[in-house]
Amino acid sequence: MNKLYLLGIIITVIMLGATYLSVGMSKGGLNGDIVNMLAVAGAIALVIITVFVVIKYVRQMQTDTAEGELADESWDNIGEYKNPVPMGWAIMFLGTMVWGMWYWVAGYPVNAYSQIGEYNEDVAAHDKKFESQYASITGDRLVEMGESVFLAECKVCHGIAADGIDGKAANLNVRLEEKTVKAVIENGSNNMLLGTEMPMPDRNGLFNANSGALITDAEINTVAKYVANGFPASDKAGAEVFAGVCSSCHGMDGKGMAYVAPDIHEFTPELVINVLTHGKKGAIGQMPAFDRLNAKQKEAAAAYVISLSKGE
Structure with a gap:
């Protein structure tokens, strides 16, 4: 060799x-x-x-x-x-x-x-256990859970009292503020509030059925006050503009129509859940989607937000 x-x-x-x-x-x-x-x-x-x-x-x-x-x-x-x-x-x-x-x-x-993979597996297992353990919670216990979720995830922007911290985020104690209504009418909306892509047009696509003309600045101010104040019966001018411009999609009572427009009279579970799921761009800025929350946590947060707007 x-x-x-x-x-x-x-x-x-x-x-x-x-x-x-x-x-x-x-x-x-x-x-x-x-x-x-x-x-x-x-x-x-x-x-x-x-x-x-x-x-x-x-x-x-x-x-x-x-x-x-x-x-x-x-x-x-x-x-x-x-x-x-x-x-x-x-x-x-x-x-x-x-x-x-x-x-x-x-x-x-x-x-x-x-x-990271082990962490994701542990989180998935915990979420599954969580959902099975708390799936049947409703009523006051659901609101209590929602308060915990709010304090952990939402208070940074909306504040402990959910008042928006002097305009840094939306005031969740009311359904809509006047500036928010004005911003939506001016710019339109496509925020997946119904869970689907159903955009609301900006002011160039909003006609007053009573006058047959595009909505005016004065009418925007009038209807924004009407909606923000909770549809008061004493506001005849606001009710008239709302009926002529907004009611065809949002309904005469402002409670919305399925697959057409969201409820602008009060918060609904579907509305809050969709905002948490898809995020929302509004008058103040962009709210991110909260993908880390599971379905029950979003439901609980919605129940708590609804309780705030009702003063409970």
Whole structure:
């Protein structure tokens, strides 16, 4: 046997033996962990490939002579042969690409343990347990749960008293403020308040059926006060504008129509849940969606907000 091959075999055995001893003597060994198994497999592959390549090219340098067609270009009179890519290199290159795709998609890290993955699994399991445990809660207990959700998630913007902290967020003690009504009439709305994409047009699409003309600034101010004050019977002018412009979608009582327009007279569970689910852009700014809340928590928050507007 050629001394070079013999030396390669000896080096390979020594390196593989050292790898085995280092893994076998470590605490727990492989322990069935795919990461450790991949690391050891990679180490073995590197040892064998490295020794094989070194032997091949050392042997080639000992025996081969330069041959083939030289390229036309040269650098400092140093030419380059037009040799094809060695088949072994091509196979190794393609094999490495295939292994790399498997490693990232099926091996590691996509298929590996992660703290984020464990956290998400724990949260999903907790939410499932939560939903089954509190699914039947209604009435006062639901409002109490909603208060806890509000204090944990909503008070930062809306304040502990849900008054909007001097205009930094909507005042949830009332259904709508005058500035909010004006902003919606001026700019329209497409906030998924019905859970579907049913936009309300801006002022350029709002006609007063009584006059047959687009809504005016004076009419906007009048109807905004009417809606914000809770549809008072004493406000004849506001009621007249509302009937001519808004009632065709929101109803004469302002309680909305299914699939057409939301209730603007008072909060409803569906309305609050949709705002929490989709977020909302209003006169003050953009409220984000609260994806981290589960369905029961949103229902509870809605019950608490409704209780505030009713003064309970």
